[in-house]
Amino acid sequence: CLAGRGLDPTLFDFSDLAFLIAAPRAADAGGALRTVRADLTVDPLPAGPWDVVLVRHYLLRDLFPVLAVALAPGGLLCACVATRRNLERHERPSARFLVEPGELADLGAGADLEVVRAVERWTGPGPDGRHEAVVVARRADPGDPPGGLPDSPP
Numbered sequence: 001c002l003a004g005r006g007l008d009p010t011l012f013d014f015s016d017l018a019f020l021i022a023a024p025r026a027a028d029a030g031g032a033l034r035t036v037r038a039d040l041t042v043d044p045l046p047a048g049p050w051d052v053v054l055v056r057h058y059l060l061r062d063l064f065p066v067l068a069v070a071l072a073p074g075g076l077l078c079a080c081v082a083t084r085r086n087l088e089r090h091e092r093p094s095a096r097f098l099v100e101p102g103e104l105a106d107l108g109a110g111a112d113l114e115v116v117r118a119v120e121r122w123t124g125p126g127p128d129g130r131h132e133a134v135v136v137a138r139r140a141d142p143g144d145p146p147g148g149l150p151d152s153p154p
Contacts, residue, residue: 045067047070054079056079059093064079064108068137072139074143077137079104088131089131104135105137112139113137
């Protein structure tokens with residue numbers, strides 16, 4: 001839980017269930033959780049900049065460039081969304097809420113993001129597994145060396 005790791009997370013959601021699940025988990029981990037009730041299909045994204053934005057099982061394609069711009073320099077956009085292959089095992093979510101192969105990595109394109117990691121995989125065997133695309137992208141920082149991310153330490 002992010003709250004238990006000394007971070008100051010904010011949950012944006014319109015679901016009462018999300019708040020009922022997340023708040024006790026944050027408290028159990030010893031952290032606080034700020035909540036903002038918002039329907040991002042109609043409400044504006046709460047003001048940033050954000051160090052990390054996590055999108056999990058939610059797809060609103062027009063939102064990704066907005067999220068990318070809301071990141072602080074060097075900030076991370078982490079997203080996990082079911083792919084069209086998920087329909088091989090599940091009727092839901094419907095196709096309009098699923099990404100095509102390779103699509104998730106391109107949704108923040110043009111917003112000064114560099115994809116750090118992109119994976120598409122089944123989460124588990126059998127009927128309960130979901131086929132998901134997972135992407136971690138980083139917003140450029142003016143302090144970065146020319147050509148991209150700083151080199152990793154040896």
